[in-house]
Amino acid sequence: MLPQDLVASARLRYLGTSAQKTRLVVDLIRGKDVGEAAATLRFTKKTVARDLARLLDSVVANARQKRQDVDVDRLYVSTVFVDGGPSLKRNQPAPMGRAFRILKRMCHVTIGVGERAAAAPPVRRDGEDESPRRAAPAAQTARRRRTAGVGKTVTKAAAKGRGRRGRATRGKT
Secondary structure: OOOOOOOEEEEEEEEOOOHHHHHHHHHHHOOOEHHHHHHHHHOOOOOHHHHHHHHHHHHHHHHHHHOOOOOHHHEEEEEEEEEEOOOEEEEEEOHHHOEEEEEEOOEEEEEEEEEOOOOOOOOOOOOOOOOOOOOOOHHHHHHHHHHHOOOOOOOHHHHOOEOOOOOEOOOOO
């Protein structure tokens, strides 16, 4: 079921690829801007990416047709999902006159695009200074602890007076 806040959607039915293979590519574009998703599909080395790129172009064309004032730069892939389709049953010859069943799977792909709200400028309150204070990154904090000797971990071999290779190192200089 598609959400109500979509600008446009399109559905590709009876795509001759399994749903599992298609979901690998669909997961790459979910939530991305339309331009970024198109670039991702263009450079993805999966065969199904070409069909999904055509479907994405169709969704953008549907959005332009539905609403003339839509800004394509603010469109993003809000909903995309893959449903299983019918399977073609085929027989593969096998040894000793037998036949194996081959399933040629299909799927249905649905893409829906939404429009992002325009980014509002940040609100500055009175009394705030221009440069906000930065918290020290976790790596710097950990480095300070190590140099101070706090939080050092000691391996079992080092606690027994042995080096990395397990040989005794106490008393040797």
